[in-house]
Amino acid sequence: MAIPKTRILPPEQIEANAILQSTEHSDVDEETAAHRREYVGLMGKFWFAAAVSIPVMLVAYPELPWFYLPNLFVREVSETLIRGLFILSGLVTLPVMAYSGRQFFTGGWAAFKHHSADMNTLIALGTSAAWIYSSVALLIPGIFPEGTATPFYDVTAVVTALVVLGQALEVRAKGQTSQAIRKLLDLQAKTAHVLRDGNEIEIPVEEVLVGDIVIVRPGDKIPVDGEITEGASSLDESMVTGESMPIDKKVGDEVIGATMNTTGSFKFRATKVGKDTALAQIVKMVQDAMGSKAPIARLVDVVSSIFVPAVMVISILTFLTWINFGPSPALAFAIVTGVTVLIIACPCAVGMAVPMSLVAGVGKGAEHGVLIRNGEALQTASQLKTIVLDKTGTITKGKPELTDVIPAHGFEEKNLLLYAASADWRSEHPLAQAIVHGAQTQGAQLIEPSSFEAVPGHGVETVVDGKKVLVGNSRLMSRNNVDASKIAGEVERLQGEGKTAMYVAVDGSAAGAVAVADTIKEDSIQAVKVIKDMGLEVIMITGDNERTARAIARKVGIERVLAEVLPEDKATEVHMLKKNGKVGMVGDGINDAPALVEANIGFAIGTGTDVAIEAADITLMSGSLKGVAYAIEISKATMRNAKQSLFAAFAYNTLGIPVAAGVLFPFFGLLLSPIIAGAAMAASSITVVTNANRLRFFKARAFAS
Amino acid sequence: MNIGLLFVNLAGLALIGLIVWYFWLYRREGVQVTEVGGFQEATITVKGGYDPDVIVVKKGRPVRLHFNRKESSMCSEMVVFDGIGQSAKLPEGETVTIEFTPEQKGEIPFQCQMGMLRGKVIVEA
Numbered sequence: 164m165a166i167p168k169t170r171i172l173p174p175e176q177i178e179a180n181a182i183l184q185s186t187e188h189s190d191v192d193e194e195t196a197a198h199r200r201e202y203v204g205l206m207g208k209f210w211f212a213a214a215v216s217i218p219v220m221l222v223a224y225p226e227l228p229w230f231y232l233p234n235l236f237v238r239e240v241s242e243t244l245i246r247g248l249f250i251l252s253g254l255v256t257l258p259v260m261a262y263s264g265r266q267f268f269t270g271g272w273a274a275f276k277h278h279s280a281d282m283n284t285l286i287a288l289g290t291s292a293a294w295i296y297s298s299v300a301l302l303i304p305g306i307f308p309e310g311t312a313t314p315f316y317d318v319t320a321v322v323t324a325l326v327v328l329g330q331a332l333e334v335r336a337k338g339q340t341s342q343a344i345r346k347l348l349d350l351q352a353k354t355a356h357v358l359r360d361g362n363e364i365e366i367p368v369e370e371v372l373v374g375d376i377v378i379v380r381p382g383d384k385i386p387v388d389g390e391i392t393e394g395a396s397s398l399d400e401s402m403v404t405g406e407s408m409p410i411d412k413k414v415g416d417e418v419i420g421a422t423m424n425t426t427g428s429f430k431f432r433a434t435k436v437g438k439d440t441a442l443a444q445i446v447k448m449v450q451d452a453m454g455s456k457a458p459i460a461r462l463v464d465v466v467s468s469i470f471v472p473a474v475m476v477i478s479i480l481t482f483l484t485w486i487n488f489g490p491s492p493a494l495a496f497a498i499v500t501g502v503t504v505l506i507i508a509c510p511c512a513v514g515m516a517v518p519m520s521l522v523a524g525v526g527k528g529a530e531h532g533v534l535i536r537n538g539e540a541l542q543t544a545s546q547l548k549t550i551v552l553d554k555t556g557t558i559t560k561g562k563p564e565l566t567d568v569i570p571a572h573g574f575e576e577k578n579l580l581l582y583a584a585s586a587d588w589r590s591e592h593p594l595a596q597a598i599v600h601g602a603q604t605q606g607a608q609l610i611e612p613s614s615f616e617a618v619p620g621h622g623v624e625t626v627v628d629g630k631k632v633l634v635g636n637s638r639l640m641s642r643n644n645v646d647a648s649k650i651a652g653e654v655e656r657l658q659g660e661g662k663t664a665m666y667v668a669v670d671g672s673a674a675g676a677v678a679v680a681d682t683i684k685e686d687s688i689q690a691v692k693v694i695k696d697m698g699l700e701v702i703m704i705t706g707d708n709e710r711t712a713r714a715i716a717r718k719v720g721i722e723r724v725l726a727e728v729l730p731e732d733k734a735t736e737v738h739m740l741k742k743n744g745k746v747g748m749v750g751d752g753i754n755d756a757p758a759l760v761e762a763n764i765g766f767a768i769g770t771g772t773d774v775a776i777e778a779a780d781i782t783l784m785s786g787s788l789k790g791v792a793y794a795i796e797i798s799k800a801t802m803r804n805a806k807q808s809l810f811a812a813f814a815y816n817t818l819g820i821p822v823a824a825g826v827l828f829p830f831f832g833l834l835l836s837p838i839i840a841g842a843a844m845a846a847s848s849i850t851v852v853t854n855a856n857r858l859r860f861f862k863a864r865a866f867a868s
Numbered sequence: 869m870n871i872g873l874l875f876v877n878l879a880g881l882a883l884i885g886l887i888v889w890y891f892w893l894y895r896r897e898g899v900q901v902t903e904v905g906g907f908q909e910a911t912i913t914v915k916g917g918y919d920p921d922v923i924v925v926k927k928g929r930p931v932r933l934h935f936n937r938k939e940s941s942m943c944s945e946m947v948v949f950d951g952i953g954q955s956a957k958l959p960e961g962e963t964v965t966i967e968f969t970p971e972q973k974g975e976i977p978f979q980c981q982m983g984m985l986r987g988k989v990i991v992e993a
Binding site: 193194197198200201204266269270271272273274276277278279280281282283333334337450451454455456460461463464467468469471472475476479480482483486487510511514515518537 | 873876877880881883884887888890891892894896915916917918919921939940941942943945946948950953955956957959960979981982983984985986
């Protein structure tokens with residue numbers, strides 16, 4: 164990167180930025196590389212073990228016909244030859260244990276020193292018990308009862324190969340599960356065009372400082388967070404907020420780093436860089452959430468802490484049972500079943516079930532702009548019974564828009580709007596602004612009023628184009644002796660729809676009515692429907708009067724409304740609702756903070772680049788209610804997934820261990836081969852990770868078009 | 869029952885007793901922290917377990933635990949302090965520090981993500 168020498172920058176700051184950003188990124192790079200190394204290493208070990216396993220297996224079954232292929236090896240298999248081949252098997256199996264199975268022994272020993280035991284302990288014990296028994300049987304067969312001195316080195320080799328293969332596949336699958344963070348980091352722009360000393364230079368994004376003016380051209384990626392100072396464009400923010408429609412931005416609007424400019428050009432002032440950017444905060448939140456625990460996993464903890472020693476005890480009991488009560492050759496049966504129990508038990512599957520699903524679910528949420536704080540929030544979100552939606556700014560856009568222009572007899576709609584908007588042009592009242600904006604959108608050329616007076620609590624009295632124009636309520640009309648009775652009915656109707664309607668009078672006669680209203684966000688209706696379809700009750704809460712509130716509620720399909728609730732009482736209302744089940748409250752994170760905290764789950768609608776909203780359990784990066792629906796959907800899907808894995812893991816172990824111990828033998832003569840046990844064990848832990856990975860393909864109804 | 873079988877049975881039962889004692893009943897002793905510039909510090913080696921795995925600290929003063937992971941097994945990739953909402957990735961061969969101030973007497977358990985490796989911080993008054 165060529166950087167002009169003329170720039171003047173505080174070097175410490177650049178360095179600090181660079182370190183912060185590069186550590187984030189290189190951590191993940193390094194982790195990916197570490198996983199890769201681990202995978203390659205394990206696969207190497209697998210191939211070695213597999214290569215040794217084939218001849219060892221062939222030798223283990225000398226009755227197989229290949230021995231007798233005419234003239235291939237020998238005409239007749241002598242006892243000595245078999246014995247020799249077995250000794251050879253034993254010798255070549257040693258390096259399999261020492262190299263391919265090394266981590267079982269080192270890991271198991273390290274755990275042992277800590278008075279704990281894990282999967283490594285079980286596999287190390289199982290494979291070495293098989294090897295030692297085989298060797299003793301081979302070298303001093305005399306100490307064993309007749310018929311039991313058969314070596315089975317194949318178990319050691321094949322089980323090692325299978326379990327190592329399982330571990331390798333697991334490493335790869337785990338890498339995919341946590342891909343979400345990788346994807347987020349890849350969104351980051353690499354360079355930025357900034358103005359320094361009046362010159363435009365391209366610098367690495369790490370060197371952008373707060374206050375820098377950044378130049379963005381069509382198709383550019385926004386490098387850091389900031390505020391537009393010049394120009395306008397529309398930005399694709401889907402990668403951060405999940406909102407698929409491009410958002411129009413003008414001077415003064417916030418832009419989020421890592422989003423994509425479409426066709427306009429603009430300049431913006433950097434306000435957040437390095438670890439303060441929305442993207443960096445998102446990554447941090449997702450990482451934290453992935454490292455947290457879902458309450459359901461705490462139950463598992465108890466089981467996994469006693470699991471391995473319990474399996475060892477069961478293995479010994481199995482051995483003793485067979486040797487005492489088993490059929491002849493009892494010792495051989497006892498040793499094989501004992502080893503099979505050790506090998507089939509899979510503590511990993513149990514321990515991994517919940518964390519793997521959590522990682523996948525949290526990552527999936529982040530992809531759609533839904534940031535779940537931790538495992539507990541995710542689990543609670545899946546159990547919600549009620550969703551309370553704040554009206555203003557949550558269901559609605561939060562700012563009034565012109566909705567109706569109704570001319571009285573003898574007036575044209577276009578003129579009515581022109582006069583009303585011109586009269587309001589200089590007013591700063593939000594309702595007046597809505598009328599002005601509405602007229603401008605429709606292409607009206609407004610006229611500067613020659614006189615303007617705002618009458619508090621009434622409206623405005625102005626002179627536009629030589630005519631006296633009044634815009635306001637009925638009190639303003641009576642004050643000026645205007646007979647507004649012919650449009651009073653219309654005004655009342657509009658108010659019944661929850662709108663704010665105003666009379667307009669021109670030169671002393673009623674010209675018509677205009678209405679503005681806080682309009683609902685387009686996707687609120689679908690989001691409410693999805694939430695209701697999941698069986699949750701949706702309640703609207705607002706400070707507005709009952710009539711206005713009902714009108715909005717009807718439109719979005721909400722039946723239950725809590726109207727005229729003072730801001731400070733929202734938390735109390737939420738508290739009351741909690742009696743009927745878990746309550747999620749959706750609000751703006753600032754005014755609604757107490758209610759968000761009171762709720763079992765507080766959903767904060769994100770405001771631009773402020774990501775880590777304290778009061779929120781779940782932060783929605785886009786203002787759309789679809790995020791709420793999605794958050795609930797993904798939480799439910801994740802918990803369902805975790806429970807499936809958990810159930811499968813428990814079922815596997817509770818069925819597998821007794822079968823391995825031989826409980827089916829007295830009834831069906833069925834006994835599990837230790838090799839099958841090894842394959843089952845490897846498969847069970849892969850199944851858990853693969854099941855979690857299914858979440859990556861989760862299709863939400865909230866985003867179905 | 870012949871002598872050999874009796875011996876095998878006794879040995880098996882003894883082994884079970886040994887397992888129960890060694891893995892479940894054995895109480896591990898805590899390791900005291902060292903005081904460094906107002907911090908209560910301890911370095912924990914991560915290899916098949918946490919070494920030391922029981923750390924004794926005093927409440928009300930900041931604690932720094934330096935985790936040094938010396939293995940590549942993915943199991944120990946992450947350390948989770950669920951009770952205080954902290955977690956950290958532990959890259960192999962690097963030292964990662966967890967910092968917190970215990971305000972209450974009691975135990976703060978920590979573990980790997982899967983809960984196979986465990987340790988705890990004992991907070992004394």
